[in-house]
Amino acid sequence: MVMDEARKSFHKDLAEVRQELVRISASIVESIPRGTHVLIEQDLGEAERMIFADDDIDARTVDIESRCIQILALQAPVAGELRQVVSALKICGELERSADLVVNICKAARRIYGHEFDPRLRGLIVKMSDQARQLFSEATGAYSSGDASRAAAIDDMDSFLDDLQRQFIQSIFESHAAGRIDLQVAIQLAVVARFYERIGDHAVNIGEKVRYEVSGWLPEHSGAERFRSRQVAPASEGGAS
């Protein structure tokens, strides 16, 4: 009976960790268009609110990390349950970094305050933002429902964001050459494009964690794959898969 109670509370703990991560992730989904609004409308008040709000996300991800480690220590989970805790630990870091990137967009908005940029650049920023938001929303949904196939689709969506980023950089060059934006704004915007791109990368990473959690699938980074294809596979410590 005692064992049953312990198992019950263990499952409750796992469920709560997931719910809290989903809540944090959903708040990041919602913050992406807000950060873009700050950048495009140069809304400094909102920029400040968003920069402050990030402290809360930092604190919450640390709580979840501590909680995961406690679960490991007290429950010593194995197999699928261990994978759930490992995924949660890793997703914490992805969420924390993603929230930082949204904050970075707000900080960039502060730095280009008072400088206008042309409608084509604004249009591409909105497109990148929509795409990053959609990727993150898919990652959140896939994690919330433990849906590996939905998670696997995120990678394909990300290549569209990478294309948009390249178009955007090209447009920055054209706008700068035409004298519509000065160098400082050009560089800030180029860096902003990378922020959206990296939010997309984090969504892809979250998708990978979902696939790992559900099926034990491990993301063979393309580089690692290339290396292994050139080598006799190194002896690895099996067991977790």
Add this chain to the structure above:
Amino acid sequence: MNRTAQEKLDDLRDETLALGQKLIDSIPRSTKVLLEQDMEGAEYQINSDDEYDARTISLEEASISLMALHAPVASELRHAVVVMKMSGELERSADLVTNLCKVARRINGHPLDARLARLISGMSDQAHLLMKQVLKAYAEKDSALAASVSEMDVHLDTLHKQFIQSIFEAHTDGTIDLAVAIEMAKTARFYERVGDHAVNIARLVQFMVTGTLPPAGDHHRDGRGDLTPIGDERPRATP
């Protein structure tokens, strides 16, 4: 934990330190590639990053399987968790160092002026020092040394800001065009982010030694992800 498990944990530590050392060595080497536009050196680093990725993934798998098979507790559990998380930090840091070599390829044929080169060396030295210190803190389980890494990172952020200023000046002087200026701005961020990863590792080391997770995030210091100043922070009229 039994003896086998302890030996496995020791192996994980050795591999973490070996990967850490490779990363430390690659920082000045890749900076040299960038400054001297050494295309062969660039290729070497870019190719060896594949092996690095494979090893960090193996390390991560091994740390998870240790937890699964041996259910470590207390300081040993913390150590296993730290290795699992550190493998990711090392992998991304190596990617950033590799990015420096990719920049070297893209700006090949555009020499950098002496001031930019000097600041790049400065950022590289600082990033190198941060990684060295934090790996030493890990090896020696020294949480005070780990804590000092966050403070040292502030200096890297300052260098980063000076560098951005110099990019604008170099552009104004006509020594670099916009494409090179953007590559340089990215380069500065690569060093800065290596520093951020060192700070993340420092936080893990502190957790490993003390059992308490220091707060994540960066708002106690002005820096991470920042790209200030753009010369003039005051609102200005549209040109």
